[in-house]
Amino acid sequence: MSTQARNGFTRCLAAAAAIFAFCTVPASAQAPIKVGAFLSITGPASFLGDPENKTLELYVEKINASGGVLGRKLQLVAYDDAGDADKARTFARRLIDQDKVDVLVGGTTTGTTMAVVPLAEAAQIPFISLAGAVVIVEPVKKWVFKTPHTDRMACEKIFADMRSRKLSKVALISGAGGFDKSMRGECLGVAKKMGIGVVADENYGAGDTDMTAQLTKIKNTAGVQAVLNPGFGQGPAIVTKNFRQLGIKVPLYQSHGVASKEFIKLAGGAAEGVRLPAAALLVAETLPANDKQKPVVVNYKREYESRFKSDVSTFGGHAYDGLMLAVEAMKKSKSTDKAKMRDAIEGIRGYIGTAGVVNMSAKDHMGLDQSAFRMLEVKGGNWVLAK
Amino acid sequence: MSAQFMQYLLTGLTVGAIYALVALGFSIIFNASHVINFAQGEFVMIGGMATVSLTATGLPLLLAIPLAVAVAALVGLALEKFAVEPARGASVITLIIITIGASIFLRGLATLVWDKQLHPLKSFSGDAPIVFAGATVLPQSLWVLGVTLAIVLALSWFFGRTLLGKAMLATSHNRLAAQLVGINVRHVLFLSFGLSAALGAVAGILIAPIAFTSYDVGVMLGLKGFVAAVLGGLGSGVGAVVGGVVLGIAETMSAGYLSSAYKDAIALVIMLAVLFFMPSGLFGKRGGERV
Numbered sequence: 001m002s003t004q005a006r007n008g009f010t011r012c013l014a015a016a017a018a019i020f021a022f023c024t025v026p027a028s029a030q031a032p033i034k035v036g037a038f039l040s041i042t043g044p045a046s047f048l049g050d051p052e053n054k055t056l057e058l059y060v061e062k063i064n065a066s067g068g069v070l071g072r073k074l075q076l077v078a079y080d081d082a083g084d085a086d087k088a089r090t091f092a093r094r095l096i097d098q099d100k101v102d103v104l105v106g107g108t109t110t111g112t113t114m115a116v117v118p119l120a121e122a123a124q125i126p127f128i129s130l131a132g133a134v135v136i137v138e139p140v141k142k143w144v145f146k147t148p149h150t151d152r153m154a155c156e157k158i159f160a161d162m163r164s165r166k167l168s169k170v171a172l173i174s175g176a177g178g179f180d181k182s183m184r185g186e187c188l189g190v191a192k193k194m195g196i197g198v199v200a201d202e203n204y205g206a207g208d209t210d211m212t213a214q215l216t217k218i219k220n221t222a223g224v225q226a227v228l229n230p231g232f233g234q235g236p237a238i239v240t241k242n243f244r245q246l247g248i249k250v251p252l253y254q255s256h257g258v259a260s261k262e263f264i265k266l267a268g269g270a271a272e273g274v275r276l277p278a279a280a281l282l283v284a285e286t287l288p289a290n291d292k293q294k295p296v297v298v299n300y301k302r303e304y305e306s307r308f309k310s311d312v313s314t315f316g317g318h319a320y321d322g323l324m325l326a327v328e329a330m331k332k333s334k335s336t337d338k339a340k341m342r343d344a345i346e347g348i349r350g351y352i353g354t355a356g357v358v359n360m361s362a363k364d365h366m367g368l369d370q371s372a373f374r375m376l377e378v379k380g381g382n383w384v385l386a387k
Numbered sequence: 388m389s390a391q392f393m394q395y396l397l398t399g400l401t402v403g404a405i406y407a408l409v410a411l412g413f414s415i416i417f418n419a420s421h422v423i424n425f426a427q428g429e430f431v432m433i434g435g436m437a438t439v440s441l442t443a444t445g446l447p448l449l450l451a452i453p454l455a456v457a458v459a460a461l462v463g464l465a466l467e468k469f470a471v472e473p474a475r476g477a478s479v480i481t482l483i484i485i486t487i488g489a490s491i492f493l494r495g496l497a498t499l500v501w502d503k504q505l506h507p508l509k510s511f512s513g514d515a516p517i518v519f520a521g522a523t524v525l526p527q528s529l530w531v532l533g534v535t536l537a538i539v540l541a542l543s544w545f546f547g548r549t550l551l552g553k554a555m556l557a558t559s560h561n562r563l564a565a566q567l568v569g570i571n572v573r574h575v576l577f578l579s580f581g582l583s584a585a586l587g588a589v590a591g592i593l594i595a596p597i598a599f600t601s602y603d604v605g606v607m608l609g610l611k612g613f614v615a616a617v618l619g620g621l622g623s624g625v626g627a628v629v630g631g632v633v634l635g636i637a638e639t640m641s642a643g644y645l646s647s648a649y650k651d652a653i654a655l656v657i658m659l660a661v662l663f664f665m666p667s668g669l670f671g672k673r674g675g676e677r678v
Binding site: 262 | 398503525594607
């Protein structure tokens, strides 16, 4: 309890003794700051939502242990929407109306995020999303921000890397999931601008066990110089294995959707030489010492892994960034007034998170640029920075 | 061109063989009870996941596989004993709904017993692709084809030559008559769940080195196996195998020659066309009762 609160309490006692009046401790001085979260902790997106939830719990605890924010404790109110947009909407409504949270951090998937955007806009509450798609911040919505990179940036990063290796004719093979489709669309959209020609565009289904047919077609397409596989889940690992089985010689690129140790574990030896764009977190220890992000990502990785005994993922990192941006905004605006916090988030420049250096502006509610992505390659069963 | 065709054919056969094993499981239970067991996909999952976790404890693959099949068979028997048998006498629709419930329950249980991660399983004999007529095939695909063939032969011997197999077959043809000649039809139903579960588990183990395994791997494989069973004619052993292989080859051929975006749609169109002209499937029993 802060001294202010105790003073208030003493004053109350005095007043009560004197005039017998009803009196309470000033609420604002001791009530916790409420951070509302709706995450897909279970369900198909649980591999995203679970580390996000753990990260929020871990860091709310840590912030409180070191005195909280503005002299007040943080309180995390988290609900599990199981990846269901309807549930996300219901929980967001509850967070805003009943729990009366000060800021929303959450929305594991683009679907759950977009379902809540109208609520946040109407209730005028700052909302920091943890989902990927570019539609969340484009067009800019006054109260909505996001922490992860977009799939368009991933496409640009991959294509830029291809150009630097003098590759310009690419074959796409993508899955049927929302992420896969969205990224495929973005890649097709930016390909021309980046000087890349898409010469083949294949698909595979959600539960498919074999992609050799699609890859055989790509192999027999004239002029293919590189293959790009936007997707996540088991699909990309099967594609990688089939790719090696067929003995295709061109470089294979995967997306940031499979940027984890898990992918190497699944694809095994076939993963050697695969490239993909990812946040610095994945290669935390091997970053050069003068890298601005190194202390942040190494620290987060260590905290997370020592607490939960499991490998850190970039998805948990998005939640870390979301919470820290909210805290940063509270400190900067010295209040939890929703409008002031919103303005403060929009004014954040040079904040270093796990996803990269964040420079928010009125036009950009994500604040990340290409430098946030690192091009990684699998070498000796591990991710290393591609040269 | 022909190398390309060969590649599609080999891939289609491998995928089709897995569908066939799942479809056989559907058919065996359907024969014994006229119930479509929607938990069939979960047996596939249990086979794969149990093998992964048993090998992780250090057991050799040769020991882990029979154990995992046994685990799945036990789950199948338990499902019959504790979920299907107590509802004996209920309508077929009720029983089908019970199996849907069981499938959701088993999937949920798998996330608790194991986890929600994808797991690789080591190939039975290496990953070096074998070149065959210009196409490449993994040794694991040969395992899939060989084991499926062996199982089909073993099943045809079982149903054609053994008393128990003949009793199961008799029950499927006429339950009442089978009961009258002294066949314990409840026993037959019980065993059919165990046998189906074991078949599903074998499919799950064979495919795991190719396509990994996870708690929800049974959803899609179960669905594809069901399509194969319907295509071949529910209840027909030959039909299940032919249906599986036809479906697998149709999928890869349409992905290769037409469009991979519509390959599942094309497979479904084939199935609808077959059912339109032959309502009981390619090899199904013709009968008025099921129209």
